Amino acid sequence: MAFIEVKNVSFGYGHKTPFEVQALNNVSFSVEKGECISVIGHTGSGKSTLMQMLNALIKPEAGEILINGKNINADKKSVSAARFTVGLCFQYPEYQLFGETCFEDIAFGPRNMGLNEEEVKKRVLQAAGFVHLKTEKLDVSPFDLSGGQKRRCAIAGVMAMLPEVLILDEPTAGLDPSGRESVLRMIERYREHTGATVILVTHSMEIAAQMSNRILVLNKGEIAYYGTPQEIFSHSNELISMGLNVPSFTKIMIALRRLGYNAQDVYTVEEAAKQIGALIRGGRDT
């Protein structure tokens, strides 16, 4: 049995109103412990709805979600257990900062878990370390931080609960390239340190290719594909017709093939460099 099992899950908003929408329709997939999964899909494809379901904020109208073999919505106790097992960092999490100091903000989750103050302090310092937030910033109001630092503080608040499953809904949205890179590095640090399972919603195909061992593609509330980056990006035409993109390196290879070169699909800088190097040495195939 897989660590996380999503079985035939469906959910709609606004039933019996003119705004009724079926956000998820019969979605099934599983995640093994320690995997890093990226979820991609056009805007409105159901990504955020699915993420909120994984920590029991939204209950499926049909189907069920099992973590470690247990239905997370079985009863009240299971629901609150899921909130701690699965840490969810929302889109633009910095909008939810509210503490007087960063320390207070990051401490909110661990305090909710009923940990004593000594353990809470340990968790806050550890989480600040994961996100490279300097200790002196912990005494500052989160509202006095820069945009990137606010994001880090908000993510630290989720990491401080040491969730076994860390879900981040578009954690790099609106950040500049160096901010993006630092968020990705802190997710990697968290994974390395805790062995956590990570689920990442992203609009960036490069990030999906670089970070995850499997990619889930949602299209209009249904799973279009679920597989390794290699499998997913071999469907470049279908992805493009869903309004999605493929990594730029994959596009370069497709363009080279059109020019008559024997270029295989790749999706990382290193692989693209290797292939292009080989093509330069070998010349045209036709």
Ligand SMILES: Nc1ncnc2c1ncn2[C@@H]1O[C@H](COP(=O)(O)OP(=O)(O)OP(=O)(O)O)[C@@H](O)[C@H]1O
């Ligand atoms: N609270 C809500 N009330 C009504 N409809 C909603 C609500 N939240 C989402 N929806 C609708 O449900 C569908 C799925 O939305 P969801 O937010 O899960 O998509 P998404 O893939 O996260 O999109 P995005 O990439 O824009 O974040 C969309 O049609 C959306 O308009």
Ligand SMILES: [Mg+2]
């Ligand atoms: Mg969303």
